[in-house]
Amino acid sequence: MRAEEEEQFRVFAREKAASLRRMAYLVCGDWHLAEDLVQTTLIKLHGAWSRVQRKDTVHRYVHTVLMRCWLDEFRRPWRRREHRDGVVPEVVDPAVDPASAGQRDWAKGVVHRALASVPPRQRAVLVLRYFEDLSVAESAAILRCSEGTVKSQTSRGLTALRAAMERQDEDLPRLAVEGMAW
Known part of the structure; x- marks a missing residue:
């Protein structure tokens, strides 16, 4: 690769790394895996x-490569899900209003948990369509499927997402009672 192309790639990677990481996180739900996916994507893009x-x-x-990397990672038979027994605390930003920050965190948590329960292909379509604001045609090109498949996966994904969010709403009173200290 010429020095000029190398510099263009570096500029692109610096500008897009954060948005790629966010997209990867929305798809996989794990920041560490998201970073690995972005790194793999950028390596493939460099080539x-x-x-x-x-x-x-x-x-x-780059969207196609990221989705392919994630789907490949998800399909690997040797890959096992990590069993988490604790929560890593997030860094608190004191400039943010605690009440609104708590509400936003709660809403993000609800959406992320619900999104994590949606099947992988449907989740990929939902992230591309609603978080990345891509059209049906662009999503189909990235996932290498027909536009009809994108539409049906979107419909099924939204149904699964709604069901997951309703299950969370139903579990809320039970979790509140279980969490009370007597």
């Missing part, structure tokens, strides 16, 4: 940079 460096194809290509 293909001279072919895809036109701005109109780079974004589509």
Whole structure:
């Protein structure tokens, strides 16, 4: 790769790493795995940079590679889910209003837990369509499927997401009672 192309790739990677990491987290629900997915995606992009460096194809290509990396990681038979027994505390930003921050954190947690329960292909479609604001055609191109498949997976994914959020609403009173100290 020429020095000029190398610099273009570095600029692109610096500008897009955070948004790719957010997208990866929305899909997989784990920040560490999201970082691994972004790193793998950028490595693959680096190898293909001279072919895809036109701005109109780079974004589509990088989204495709990220989704493929995640689906490949999810399919690996040797991969086992980590069993977590605790919660790592988040760094608190004192500039944020505690009441509104707590409400936002609660809402994000509800959505993330519900999204994590949606099957992988449906989750990928939901993230591409609603979090990345891509069209049906763009999502189909990234996932290498038909537009009809994207539409049906979106419909099924939204149904599964609604059901998961309703289950969380039903579990809320039970969890509140179980969490009370007597």
